[in-house]
Amino acid sequence: MGMALLLIHTDRFAEHQTPPGHPERPERAEVMDVVADRCRVRGAEIVAPRAATREQLLRVHESDYLRRISETTGRAVKLDPDTYTSPESHEIALLAAGAAVDAVERVMSGSPHAALALARPPGHHAERDRAMGFCLFNNIAVAAAHARANGIAKVAIVDYDVHHGNGTQHLFESDPSVLYVSTHQFPYYPGTGAAGEVGLGAGRGFTVNLPLEVGAVDEDYQTVFSAVVLPVLRQFKPGLVLVSAGFDAHERDPLGGMRLSTGAFAAMTMDLRTVAEECCDGRIALITEGGYDLHALAASLEAVADMLNGPVDPTSWPVSGIASDRGSAAVKATTRALAPFWRF
Numbered sequence: 001m002g003m004a005l006l007l008i009h010t011d012r013f014a015e016h017q018t019p020p021g022h023p024e025r026p027e028r029a030e031v032m033d034v035v036a037d038r039c040r041v042r043g044a045e046i047v048a049p050r051a052a053t054r055e056q057l058l059r060v061h062e063s064d065y066l067r068r069i070s071e072t073t074g075r076a077v078k079l080d081p082d083t084y085t086s087p088e089s090h091e092i093a094l095l096a097a098g099a100a101v102d103a104v105e106r107v108m109s110g111s112p113h114a115a116l117a118l119a120r121p122p123g124h125h126a127e128r129d130r131a132m133g134f135c136l137f138n139n140i141a142v143a144a145a146h147a148r149a150n151g152i153a154k155v156a157i158v159d160y161d162v163h164h165g166n167g168t169q170h171l172f173e174s175d176p177s178v179l180y181v182s183t184h185q186f187p188y189y190p191g192t193g194a195a196g197e198v199g200l201g202a203g204r205g206f207t208v209n210l211p212l213e214v215g216a217v218d219e220d221y222q223t224v225f226s227a228v229v230l231p232v233l234r235q236f237k238p239g240l241v242l243v244s245a246g247f248d249a250h251e252r253d254p255l256g257g258m259r260l261s262t263g264a265f266a267a268m269t270m271d272l273r274t275v276a277e278e279c280c281d282g283r284i285a286l287i288t289e290g291g292y293d294l295h296a297l298a299a300s301l302e303a304v305a306d307m308l309n310g311p312v313d314p315t316s317w318p319v320s321g322i323a324s325d326r327g328s329a330a331v332k333a334t335t336r337a338l339a340p341f342w343r344f
């Protein structure tokens with residue numbers, strides 16, 4: 001039997017007050033409704049989000065920061081050059097983090113084993129005490145901390161958003177129980193994510209950065225997945241796989257400079273699901289991050305949902321036919337930095 005799929009949908013609420021042309025524009029919510037409807041037709045259970053609790057948020061954020069975000073309730077505030085609130089943002093951000101928590105609880109309870117949370121605002125740039133890059137609360141970090149607090153010994157986070165998840169890395173860089181693996185455009189916003197950033201103290205080796213030069217294609221991602229992402233996951237043996245599922249490395253994305261096809265997102269997801277089947281009874285939860293071309297976003301989400309909902313098949317990566325050594329360059333840099341910690 002294939003895995004069931006769960007969609008936890010906060011997007012319809014995520015109508016941030018944004019300046020004209022801002023990529024977080026409201027039409028996104030309508031597109032997500034279409035995606036949710038198509039997934040429902042194919043058998044996904046659609047679940048309304050619940051707000052994250054203060055206790056859940058305090059595992060990764062400072063209480064003073066929670067207070068500052070709560071004080072934006074009812075107001076439009078500029079938190080950083082990219083990050084604005086609308087009067088509803090605090091409530092929406094609580095639902096987005098709560099959706100990530102709910103996704104974890106549902107896959108941990110065993111049925112379904114796979115979850116996809118359509119969460120806005122995104123989370124992976126949010127630091128312990130700072131909003132950044134459209135992100136208020138670090139949804140995936142809240143999810144990982146929730147899993148740890150509920151008895152999962154080892155959690156793997158794989159982040160294929162085009163941007164490096166600085167917040168997620170910083171929150172777990174000293175923690176050997178949470179593995180963070182990121183593929184990202186580099187150098188690029190937010191500036192972190194060099195191959196030499198491998199973690200701190202007891203967490204050394206449990207931060208795995210795969211910095212890719214702008215213009216990477218499907219074959220580059222296939223290379224880094226087969227040479228680094230999958231071998232490290234198999235050695236780590238997580239009890240739960242979490243995915244920061246950003247779609248801004250898509251070739252149509254107006255922010256990112258990568259050239260991934262829709263099929264590459266499906267292939268990455270099937271690769272990760274396959275490892276989850278091997279390591280942890282298929283327990284995998286995807287939490288959305290970026291993705292700013294709405295057609296590419298919708299198509300990629302549907303392709304990913306199909307990978308979670310259908311049978312486990314051998315991964316078939318698409319072939320762009322474009323020659324590129326960006327993937328092998330990233331593998332070289334990363335395996336050199338991480339050779340003391342993992343077998344490649």
Ligand SMILES: [Zn+2]
Nearest residue numbers: 161163248290
């Ligand atoms: Zn992004």
